[in-house]
Amino acid sequence: MSGDVRHAMPDISGRHAASSGYLGAAGTGRMAAGPFTLVVTSPSLVFTRGTGPIAIGSTAASISYRIADEKNATVRTGTRWMSSSSSTIPIDDLEPGYYTLSMHAGAADPTDMTTSFAVIEPVPAMGAEAPYGASVHIGRAGWPLAVLEDARKAGISHIREDAWWNRFETGKGVYTFPASFTAEVERAQALGLTPLFIADGANPLYDAGRTPSSPEGIAAFGKFAAALLARYGEDNVEVLNEYNARTFNTSACGTTPVCYLDVLKGVAAAVGPEANVVAPATIGISNCSGCFAPTLAGLGGLDNLDAYSVHPYHYPGGPEWMAGSGDTIAGLRQTVQGKPIYLTEMGWPTDTGHGTTELQQADNLIRLYAVTGALGVTRIYWYDLVNDGSDPANPEHNFGMMRQPVATDLVTVTANAPKPALVAQAVTARMIGAKPYLGNDGVALPVRSARFGDTRVLWSTTSATITLTGDGPITVVDAYGRASTHASPYTLTLGPTPVFVRT
Numbered sequence: 163m164s165g166d167v168r169h170a171m172p173d174i175s176g177r178h179a180a181s182s183g184y185l186g187a188a189g190t191g192r193m194a195a196g197p198f199t200l201v202v203t204s205p206s207l208v209f210t211r212g213t214g215p216i217a218i219g220s221t222a223a224s225i226s227y228r229i230a231d232e233k234n235a236t237v238r239t240g241t242r243w244m245s246s247s248s249s250t251i252p253i254d255d256l257e258p259g260y261y262t263l264s265m266h267a268g269a270a271d272p273t274d275m276t277t278s279f280a281v282i283e284p285v286p287a288m289g290a291e292a293p294y295g296a297s298v299h300i301g302r303a304g305w306p307l308a309v310l311e312d313a314r315k316a317g318i319s320h321i322r323e324d325a326w327w328n329r330f331e332t333g334k335g336v337y338t339f340p341a342s343f344t345a346e347v348e349r350a351q352a353l354g355l356t357p358l359f360i361a362d363g364a365n366p367l368y369d370a371g372r373t374p375s376s377p378e379g380i381a382a383f384g385k386f387a388a389a390l391l392a393r394y395g396e397d398n399v400e401v402l403n404e405y406n407a408r409t410f411n412t413s414a415c416g417t418t419p420v421c422y423l424d425v426l427k428g429v430a431a432a433v434g435p436e437a438n439v440v441a442p443a444t445i446g447i448s449n450c451s452g453c454f455a456p457t458l459a460g461l462g463g464l465d466n467l468d469a470y471s472v473h474p475y476h477y478p479g480g481p482e483w484m485a486g487s488g489d490t491i492a493g494l495r496q497t498v499q500g501k502p503i504y505l506t507e508m509g510w511p512t513d514t515g516h517g518t519t520e521l522q523q524a525d526n527l528i529r530l531y532a533v534t535g536a537l538g539v540t541r542i543y544w545y546d547l548v549n550d551g552s553d554p555a556n557p558e559h560n561f562g563m564m565r566q567p568v569a570t571d572l573v574t575v576t577a578n579a580p581k582p583a584l585v586a587q588a589v590t591a592r593m594i595g596a597k598p599y600l601g602n603d604g605v606a607l608p609v610r611s612a613r614f615g616d617t618r619v620l621w622s623t624t625s626a627t628i629t630l631t632g633d634g635p636i637t638v639v640d641a642y643g644r645a646s647t648h649a650s651p652y653t654l655t656l657g658p659t660p661v662f663v664r665t
Contacts, residue, residue, distance in 0.1 A: 200574075
């Protein structure tokens with residue numbers, strides 16, 4: 163949910179046992195006392211296959227390390243000696259996957275830490291037609307500009323960012339464009355990422371600082387949205403955020419579609435027909451009888467928007483419910499009468515209280531793209547790219563595909579380490595790209611299939627087997643990018659973790 167600090171359980175930790183110990187510190191000519199520091203200084207922990215190494219450091223003379231895969235199976239162990247308190251761990255021979263790196267320094271007074279890294283195949287740029295997006299909060303704690311490069315590596319084509327009205331219109335009709343926001347937009351544009359600006363918030367210059375409510379405030383808000391698009395040469399704007407709830411909406415009018423329509427009309431008129439107006443960004447789909455979606459459509463709201471946006475959070479369960487009838491994405495398709503549907507927020511928090519593990523989050527990401535691709539959803543903005551904090555019990559800190567950097571007295575991780583979901587995102591983008599949905603192959607539940615071009619996404623909510631046949635070899639790519647080739651026919655055991663199949 164944009165505007166609040168929300169989101170997954172960190173896999174990055176550090177500890178030391180409180181006792182004395184001494185080891186020689188390489189390059190110092192003297193003995194260094196523990197506890198020792200451990201640092202990972204690589205500017206990115208998302209590596210293209212065949213690249214690396216991981217840059218590390220320690221005040222100890224040497225460290226031991228272990229690399230494990232997503233199932234915690236040991237891939238390799240080793241020792242690295244420091245030179246001027248730094249060294250590297252080579253990873254150029256690793257196959258694609260999600261990995262954890264654990265390091266240990268010291269004996270009598272040890273320091274231990276674990277972080278994570280990704281090895282992915284290159285993902286080609288796909289442009290605006292691709293469905294892959296992410297919500298971002300660049301400038302918040304733990305959100306450096308560098309995460310945009312990691313997003314691009316993982317196949318993300320779109321980002322969604324708040325543009326808070328009061329930050330831009332500093333006097334009536336006077337606009338200031340913050341340098342940090344400009345730097346973010348320019349970096350995104352240079353990387354080929356398409357921004358969706360949320361014209362958001364309120365302004366103390368109008369309506370006593372409430373969400374735009376009066377004719378003057380609504381008109382000014384529309385002009386702000388137009389100025390925003392004009393300044394950055396973009397055409398995608400979303401009108402406010404979750405107006406149908408009071409979390410962000412302080413309008414004197416209320417939270418109804420009637421109130422929202424006035425604001426929507428004001429923005430649509432101000433930005434003009436060239437813009438892509440995205441609305442209403444409701445929390446939930448709200449497609450039940452008398453709810454927001456059918457009411458807004460009945461008022462003529464669809465005439466003032468180009469894409470219909472919703473935030474259909476439904477954790478900890480998977481995304482398959484969206485294909486049902488009623489208050490679902492399938493039901494919403496009937497209501498919006500052919501308008502493109504965007505999920506401008508969607509995700510699963512991996513906090514300790516909501517029952518979704520990091521591996522399940524990755525499963526759900528792939529299944530989400532398969533299910534919604536079959537339903538004709540045009541674009542999804544995963545909420546969100548980076549965890550918004552480091553409290554493992556707070557859901558708002560644990561929605562991300564990546565973790566916060568770490569900086570303690572003994573342990574430092576400079577970059578935003580990936581979670582399994584980032585690897586799953588990269589594999590999904592590489593395997594199905596922007597290919598059209600071609601059907602479900604008529605499989606029987608619990609098996610599910612979604613075919614995009616020459617690639618099938620296959621999974622089952624409970625364990626099941628399926629026999630695959632083809633004219634030639636059958637290639638199976640798992641959720642973390644590892645490929646295997648089999649002769650036809652091939653019997654495949656399926657579960658909640660999807661696989662990609664080409665025959």
